[in-house]
Amino acid sequence: MRPDPHSYADVDQPRTRSIDLALRVNFSRRTLEGEIALHFHEPAVGNLDLDTRDLRIDSVTSLDGAPLRYELAPAQPILGSRLRVTLPSRADGARIRYGTSPAASALQWLEPAQTAGGQSFLFSQCQPIHARSLAPLQDTPRIRITIGSARFTVPSQLRTLMAAASKGREPSSDTEAVDVFEMPQPIPPYLLAFAVGDVTPRELSPRCAVWAERPLADAAAYEFAEAESMLRAGEELFGPYEWDRYDVLLMPPSFPYGGMENPRLTFVTPSVLAGDRSLVSVIAHELAHAWTGNLVTNASANDFWLNEGFTVYAERRILEALYGRDVAELHAASGRHDLQTALDRFAARPELTRLRTDLEGVDPDEAYSSVPYEKGYLLLRKLEEVAGRPAWDRFLRAYLGKFRFQSITTDDFLQFLETQLPGLAARAGALEFIDRPGLPGDAPQARSARLEALRSGGAEPRNPTELLVVLQTTAPDVTKLRELDSRWDLSRRKSLELRHTFVLLQLRAGMPEGVDGARRVLLETGRMRYLRPIYTELARRDPAAARRIYDDARAGYHHIARTVVEAVLKEQSAER
Numbered sequence: 001m002r003p004d005p006h007s008y009a010d011v012d013q014p015r016t017r018s019i020d021l022a023l024r025v026n027f028s029r030r031t032l033e034g035e036i037a038l039h040f041h042e043p044a045v046g047n048l049d050l051d052t053r054d055l056r057i058d059s060v061t062s063l064d065g066a067p068l069r070y071e072l073a074p075a076q077p078i079l080g081s082r083l084r085v086t087l088p089s090r091a092d093g094a095r096i097r098y099g100t101s102p103a104a105s106a107l108q109w110l111e112p113a114q115t116a117g118g119q120s121f122l123f124s125q126c127q128p129i130h131a132r133s134l135a136p137l138q139d140t141p142r143i144r145i146t147i148g149s150a151r152f153t154v155p156s157q158l159r160t161l162m163a164a165a166s167k168g169r170e171p172s173s174d175t176e177a178v179d180v181f182e183m184p185q186p187i188p189p190y191l192l193a194f195a196v197g198d199v200t201p202r203e204l205s206p207r208c209a210v211w212a213e214r215p216l217a218d219a220a221a222y223e224f225a226e227a228e229s230m231l232r233a234g235e236e237l238f239g240p241y242e243w244d245r246y247d248v249l250l251m252p253p254s255f256p257y258g259g260m261e262n263p264r265l266t267f268v269t270p271s272v273l274a275g276d277r278s279l280v281s282v283i284a285h286e287l288a289h290a291w292t293g294n295l296v297t298n299a300s301a302n303d304f305w306l307n308e309g310f311t312v313y314a315e316r317r318i319l320e321a322l323y324g325r326d327v328a329e330l331h332a333a334s335g336r337h338d339l340q341t342a343l344d345r346f347a348a349r350p351e352l353t354r355l356r357t358d359l360e361g362v363d364p365d366e367a368y369s370s371v372p373y374e375k376g377y378l379l380l381r382k383l384e385e386v387a388g389r390p391a392w393d394r395f396l397r398a399y400l401g402k403f404r405f406q407s408i409t410t411d412d413f414l415q416f417l418e419t420q421l422p423g424l425a426a427r428a429g430a431l432e433f434i435d436r437p438g439l440p441g442d443a444p445q446a447r448s449a450r451l452e453a454l455r456s457g458g459a460e461p462r463n464p465t466e467l468l469v470v471l472q473t474t475a476p477d478v479t480k481l482r483e484l485d486s487r488w489d490l491s492r493r494k495s496l497e498l499r500h501t502f503v504l505l506q507l508r509a510g511m512p513e514g515v516d517g518a519r520r521v522l523l524e525t526g527r528m529r530y531l532r533p534i535y536t537e538l539a540r541r542d543p544a545a546a547r548r549i550y551d552d553a554r555a556g557y558h559h560i561a562r563t564v565v566e567a568v569l570k571e572q573s574a575e576r
């Protein structure tokens with residue numbers, strides 16, 4: 001049986017328990033060459049179906065080297081190619097020699113000119129279903145794996161970082177070295193992650209460090225200085241941190257997301273380097289994934305809200321614990337604004353605005369939006385409000401304990417909720433959130449005196465988060481926008497959160513300087529959170545400018561971001 005619509009993995013076949021990886025990183029050919037060994041839970045016989053995408057398979061053998069029969073099926077557009085291996089009796093694993101394609105969807109290879117430090121840089125992004133372009137494996141979160149050993153042969157002036165425990169570096173030649181890792185905690189394959197570059201650490205606490213290219217290391221250490229206190233707040237709320245270290249790697253600007261919760265080593269966009277620590281909620285979010293997402297994991301992309309809704313909820317609880325209820329409510333208000341944008345975007349595809357989705361035949365990258373994040377948050381907040389916080393917090397601890405290191409469905413969550421807090425889901429109308437499109441009329445609202453004062457104009461914003469909430473409720477009026485710009489210097493702010501919100505208002509108001517502002521944002525970052533809304537607005541108003549800017553910026557974008565922008569440009573030209 002194949003329970004995950006995005007994987008060929010068959011749960012009636014042997015399941016991988018652990019992998020070993022040995023890969024040579026070739027920057028000039030933009031390939032990884034090497035092998036993976038898969039170790040099974042139980043010896044088995046018969047077929048083993050693996051996920052692959054754009055891989056060249058050189059050989060498949062048993063663990064001790066006896067050749068095995070295999071067949072690589074033609075590629076399917078979303079899933080890639082099934083690799084079917086025929087296992088002899090009592091097979092305890094398989095060893096596959098292979099190479100990746102320069103177009104591997106999990107990898108981005110950066111030229112020295114595209115990095116802050118002027119050295120080549122490589123990073124992986126495996127969520128949701130890109131791990132299969134790195135290595136042949138069972139690419140479904142249902143099958144968690146440990147990593148016995150991962151060995152990366154890299155140019156010796158560069159260093160590999162992996163979301164795993166470092167076992168040091170072995171010299172291999174005059175020009176190359178081998179960086180060695182292991183990962184004792186079982187992870188879903190989408191959390192396989194590594195980067196290779198000229199990076200240096202800054203210690204933040206005995207268990208936290210930030211890594212960055214040299215020119216950005218000090219700025220990153222300043223921005224993320226609160227990581228340890230966030231980690232402690234997380235432990236207070238959700239129980240012990242299970243992953244030993246918590247490090248942060250500052251990515252190049254092309255990184256398509258705000259952050260990626262790779263265990264032990266969050267990858268984070270440099271667009272959060274606002275210089276004033278105003279955007280560190282991204283760190284609270286990625287750290288919260290240590291419990292929600294990495295410890296308790298969605299069984300497939302259909303249940304993505306279990307990862308992201310819980311994590312937004314956990315992130316705001318951490319913010320509340322550290323900075324107070326008013327701050328958490330400001331973030332909730334901003335999140336509600338993001339959710340509305342996503343609901344509008346999917347007006348013609350309302351099925352994608354349910355929490356529980358059916359993504360058979362749909363690319364999860366295409367279905368990606370704020371909905372599982374912010375609608376999921378609102379459901380959990382609703383459950384908290386109906387249950388009362390003490391009972392809800394007891395439930396959360398029990399939930400994280402019951403399903404730790406497991407991958408679960410929405411049904412598993414609902415059944416456990418019913419055993420712990422009978423009747424709560426019905427009283428809160430949980431299924432309205434889970435299985436209906438849009439947002440129920442009685443969804444919770446962010447509320448605080450500060451928020452009301454800011455929205456009514458009765459208070460001046462005191463910090464960037466408050467300013468953002470004000471901007472999000474500002475009408476696109478030329479006079480008003482000029483006044484705000486001279487008061488707050490919005491078109492020159494370092495914070496892309498503020499600047500992109502302001503640029504959107506300028507574009508909506510038809511101000512020509514909006515196009516210049518848009519151009520600057522779009523060339524500065526490859527983070528989809530900013531690309532999507534700005535390209536959408538720009539393409540609606542000035543499609544030629546949108547196309548021109550994209551032609552200049554494209555080389556600096558990740559392929560996931562390119563797909564998104566190209567879809568936006570195509571859609572807008574179709575509407576005209």
Ligand SMILES: [Zn+2]
Nearest residue numbers: 285289308311
């Ligand atoms: Zn997340």
